Amino acid sequence: MSDDSLLIQRILQGDTSAYEEIVRCYQQRLFNTMVHILGSKEDAEDVVQESFVQAYLKLGTFQGNSAFYTWLYRISFNIAISHRRRRKKVHSIDQVREDIGNEPVDRSEGPGHRMEQQENIRQIHTALEKLSEEHRDVLVLRELEGMDYDRIADVLELPVGTVRSRLHRARTHLKECLEVMIAQSERGLP
Numbered sequence: 001m002s003d004d005s006l007l008i009q010r011i012l013q014g015d016t017s018a019y020e021e022i023v024r025c026y027q028q029r030l031f032n033t034m035v036h037i038l039g040s041k042e043d044a045e046d047v048v049q050e051s052f053v054q055a056y057l058k059l060g061t062f063q064g065n066s067a068f069y070t071w072l073y074r075i076s077f078n079i080a081i082s083h084r085r086r087r088k089k090v091h092s093i094d095q096v097r098e099d100i101g102n103e104p105v106d107r108s109e110g111p112g113h114r115m116e117q118q119e120n121i122r123q124i125h126t127a128l129e130k131l132s133e134e135h136r137d138v139l140v141l142r143e144l145e146g147m148d149y150d151r152i153a154d155v156l157e158l159p160v161g162t163v164r165s166r167l168h169r170a171r172t173h174l175k176e177c178l179e180v181m182i183a184q185s186e187r188g189l190p
Contacts, residue, residue: 004022004067004068004069005064005068007019007021007022008022008059008062008068011056011059012059012060019056022068023052026069026072027048027052029145030048030051030072030073030076031044031045031048032144033073033076033140033141033144033145034047034048034076034080036128036140036144037077037080037136037137037140038080038083038084039129043083043087046083047076047079047080047083048076050079051072051075051076051079052072054075054079055071055072055075058075066154067151070151070154070155073155074154074155074156074157077137077155077156081133084133119185123178123181123182123185124178126177126181127174127177127178127181128174130173130177131170131173131174131177134166135166135169135170135173136170137156138152138156138163138166138167138170139167139170139171139174141155141156142167149163149164149167152167
């Protein structure tokens with residue numbers, strides 16, 4: 001029996017400290033993914049908090065057909081989708097940077113390298129914003145979370161074939177966006 005299964009049994013028997021352990025275990029990882037999915041720290045915090053509340057309320061329905069983490073992600077993604085629909089506000093890359101901050105920079109390199117890194121990060125964030133939500137979701141889960149196709153399919157409640165095709169289209173579209181942006185920057189266009 002897994003650690004999660006033991007914790008779930010304890011929670012169902014009324015041990016709230018066991019749920020605190022689950023929250024500590026998964027909160028940061030879930031938050032990091034939601035920041036990439038939603039593009040905002042505040043939105044990610046709201047979704048993660050609501051996800052843990054919903055998971056607690058629905059814990060009695062967890063059947064163990066998938067890992068607890070996968071089940072929690074599925075809840076979180078459903079809440080994130082609802083949140084995006086309510087919000088439907090487009091953030092500029094400057095707003096995203098303000099919300100989630102600059103990426104960590106390797107200070108051992110010179111200022112030219114650092115500026116190049118920041119430009120690359122800006123271009124990737126801009127290209128990610130151009131992807132559809134369904135393509136961005138699958139790309140974030142695969143490339144940033146390192147999930148395999150089966151787990152992504154579980155989280156998004158999609159067939160594995162759909163995950164594969166969306167991931168292929170997402171990578172292709174991201175590559176095309178980045179190529180256009182690089183070509184424009186080489187020609188001095190905004």
